[in-house]
Amino acid sequence: MKGQNVSALNIKRGSTSHSAYDLRDPNAEIIESHTLAVVVDNESGVLARVIGLFSGRGYNIESLTVAETDHARHLSRITVVTTGTPAVIEQIKAQLGRMVPVHEVHDLTVEGPSVQRELALFKVAGKGEARIEALRLAEIFRAHVVDSTLESFVFEMTGTPEKIDSFAELMRPLGLKEIARTGVAALSRGV
Amino acid sequence: MTKAMTGARMVVQALKDQGVDVVFGYPGGAVLPIYDEIFQQNDIRHILVRHEQGAVHMAEGYARSTGKVGVALVTSGPGATNAVTGLTDALLDSIPIVVLSGQVPTFMIGTDGFQEADTVGITRPCTKMNWLVKDTAKLSGTIHEAFHVARSGRPGPVLVDIPKDVQFAQAEYTPMQRARTAHYQPRLKGDIEAITAMVEMLETAERPIFYTGGGVINSGVAASQLLREFVEATGFPITSTLMGLGAYPASGKSWLGMLGMHGLYEANLAMHGCDLMINVGARFDDRITGRLKDFSPNSRKVHIDIDPSSINKVIRVDVPIIGDVGHVLEDALRIWKARGRKVNKDGLAKWWKQIKEWQSVNCLDYKPSEKTIKPQYALQRLEALTKGMDRYVTTEVGQHQMWAAQFLGFEAPNRWMTSGGLGTMGYGLPASIGVQVAHPEALVINVAGEASWLMNMQEMGTAMQFRAPVKQFILNNERLGMVRQWQELLHGERYSHSWSESLPDFVKLAEAFGCKGLKVSDPRDLDDAIMEMIRYDGPVIFDCLVEKHENCFPMIPSGKPHNEMLLGEADTQGVIGAKGAVLV
Known part of the structure; x- marks a missing residue:
């Protein structure tokens, strides 16, 4: 009964959304995190349209960064970190790719090595030993002091989201008051 | 400047x-x-x-x-x-x-x-x-x-x-x-290697089927022509979604009828039992697939779609082809012919033998009545009396819509306008006016249920003002028929708010709008009344009082696969489990 099994592996480039993703088990139920770079027209409403896709179709957004990156061509780059099963991630990319104002969709997680960075500001209040300890740790993490009073510091730090998480954990007992994070910006490595 | x-x-x-x-x-x-x-x-x-x-x-x-x-x-x-x-x-x-x-x-x-x-x-x-x-x-x-x-x-x-x-x-x-258009130019041509892979598959398939949808209609008249040529040349059976009716003629010898929740027995069983499914411009909608896990379990699947997000959205396919249906079919036909027009003749002969057996079940059979007009009978008569005319049909949403899809035959694309995906009650009457404005000389019929029709009945004023002689063929069962059917099957026959009380007198309503009203309740008067409707030079509201408790069959209950269809009342006891009940 069962016909010859033609898997997605044999399908040539151009015939499908064809990413390295098709090499995986499409039925896997594992939840994965992917960083997508989406190049869009820098026009009002475009960000709302992209975000609306995620909320409307029940996809997750872990992190979102957007700014104009090409003034002459009027383009913005949206970096979005999302989670889902392999099939859901494929669907997210296809849904993004077919939107009229979307020019390119890149899955930085599968398209090769990439660098991911986030900027964060931490307000830490404290006196005495805690204050000194905070400063010392900041030095280890290469965080800069960008504001300082007698009772508080604001540290600025760039790094991977994990690095920012661990710095925040360390600062918590030392008087962490507030954190502001930009969300992830990412680029593929090499040319 | x-x-x-x-x-x-x-x-x-x-x-x-x-x-x-x-x-x-x-x-x-x-x-x-x-x-x-x-x-x-x-x-x-x-x-x-x-x-x-x-x-x-x-x-x-x-x-x-x-x-x-x-x-x-x-x-x-x-x-x-x-x-x-x-x-x-x-x-x-x-x-x-x-x-x-x-x-x-x-x-x-x-x-x-x-x-x-x-x-x-x-x-x-x-x-x-x-x-x-x-x-x-x-x-x-x-x-x-x-x-x-x-x-x-x-x-x-x-x-x-x-x-x-x-x-x-x-x-x-x-x-x-x-104007700025360069940024949005979706690809029309399909990948030749993928198309060749499809052709190779159809050369050897023992139990192939074409499953076509609205994408064929949207691709244009030429795409329907290519589809017909392809189907005739290969001798493969073809079924279609609600949206795709007319792309292949209902009188064509390979036609199995519509598939899906209220599709034909032979179409659904052929989908379930095929070894090669060629999806042409359809999207594996949940009305089509039934239970996903058991959807056509032994087939390889090809999917032709212009929208990449339709590929692998709900059903994983073996050969995806992204492109316009017309362009892809043209390439596929050319390649298939160049390779010698091969099909698996023995396999196909056996397959058709099996399909004929399924067809002999006569799944659209219903219990006729001499006293009341069965809705199916009304549509059969409408079909018989208007076939061959320059006819366009719109519908509202519900049982009447499914019966219309089952009992009316469409020979050409763009002749059938119905709200498929959204299921919008109130669609048919205004849609019929839009059709009539585009085709002033044609016969435009809106097959309606009384409840749907009331949702946008104010547009009769538009039809009158702009002399759009649309025929409103209302199958009036004084019920929200499809809701009632589900309540009977799923909710212990508790008919919560699924009847239409205080209905207007449709003939008087027609007179109030200044058009013609007709009311029929005796099957023997039906033909004359339909002819009177067709001949009247102006809009008509046709109040066809039909059997109140007729259910629409065949039916694949929600949460069931294609091979667990209900063919009639006798099959309906306790068929929908708790899991199916949460589906719509």
Whole structure:
């Protein structure tokens, strides 16, 4: 009964959304995190349209960064970190790719090595030993002091989201008051 | 260098340049400048509707029956919000329409001005694309871009929101050729290697089937021609979704009828038992697949679709082909012929033998009655008496819609207009007017249920005013039939609010609108009444009193696979489990 099994592996480039993703088990139920770079027209409403896709179709957004990156061509780059099963991630990319104002969709997680960075500001209040300890740790993490009073510091730090998480954990007992994070910006490595 | 003109004049000029001959609309404060321009010209006909939802459905009916882009014009605030259902309907069924909406002047946006609504915000999820134009210099270019987006790739609805001050201000007109279209050019040609892979598969398949959908219709008349040629040449059986009826003729020898929840037994069992499924412009909708886990378990699947997001969305396929149906079929036919027109003759002969057995079950059989009109009988008579006429059919949503799909035969594309994806009750009457406006000489019939029909019955006024002789063929069971059927099967026969009380007298209603009303309850009077309806030169409301408790079969209960169909009342006891009951 069962016909010859033609898997997605044999399908040539151009015939499908064809990413390295098709090499995986499409039925896997594992939840994965992917960083997508989406190049869009820098026009009002475009960000709302992209975000609306995620909320409307029940996809997750872990992190979102957007700014104009090409003034002459009027383009913005949206970096979005999302989670889902392999099939859901494929669907997210296809849904993004077919939107009229979307020019390119890149899955930085599968398209090769990439660098991911986030900027964060931490307000830490404290006196005495805690204050000194905070400063010392900041030095280890290469965080800069960008504001300082007698009772508080604001540290600025760039790094991977994990690095920012661990710095925040360390600062918590030392008087962490507030954190502001930009969300992830990412680029593929090499040319 | 073209001369400067007002934004309002630009709108009319851009519509003319796009070849628009009719606009369905309703005026209001925020579109008065555009209406002033419409008043001063004769190239574009304006059809004044009674409610903006009607305008959008009319534009849809116009678009579905002509293959052109339909246009609706509405005012700000409530005008725009009333258009939302129609926009969503067009989005789900991939119908190209352009809705132009007025907006409060730019300097008032955000102040909660009179009749202000965040129209682009509200319509963003129900349009393929929308624009708020804040600068008159960009207005005509945006309208041209809107038409391009609506009709290109997978077609769909778009909306252009135009503040009133933008309509008054002057700027230079951007002609169609200079509008921005390069950024949106979906690929039409399919990948040749993938198409070749499909051809190889169909050469050896023992139990192949074509499963076609609205994408064939949207691709144009040539795509339907290619499909017919392909089906005839291979001798493969073909079934179609609700949206794709007419692409292959109902009288064709390979036709199995519609598939899906209320599709034909032979079509569904062939889908379940095939070893090669060729999906041409359909999208594995849940009305088609039933329980996903058991959907056509032993087949290899090919999926031709212009929208990459349709591929592997719900059903994983073996050969995806992204491209326009017409282009892909053309290449496939060429390659198949060049390779020697091979099919698996022995396998096919056995397959057809099996299919004939399924066909002999005669799944559309129903218990006839001499006393009451069975809805199926009414449609059989309608079919018999109108077949061969220049006929277009629209429907509302419910049992009557499914019976119409089962009992009416369509020989050509663009002849069947129904709300498939969204299931919009109230679609059929305005859609029939849109069709009639596009085809003034044709016989346009809206097959309706009384409950759906009431949802937009105000549009009879439009039909009268613009002399659109639409025939409203209402199968009146004084029930919300499909709701009632589900309550019978799923909710212990507790018929919660599924009857239509205080119905109007449809004949008097027709007289009140100034058109003709007919009422039939005896099967023996049916033929004469249908002929009277057809012959009457004007709109008709046909009140066909039918059996009140007839259920629509065959039926695949929700949560069940194709091979667990119900064929009639006897099959219905306790068939839907708790899991199925949560599905719609």
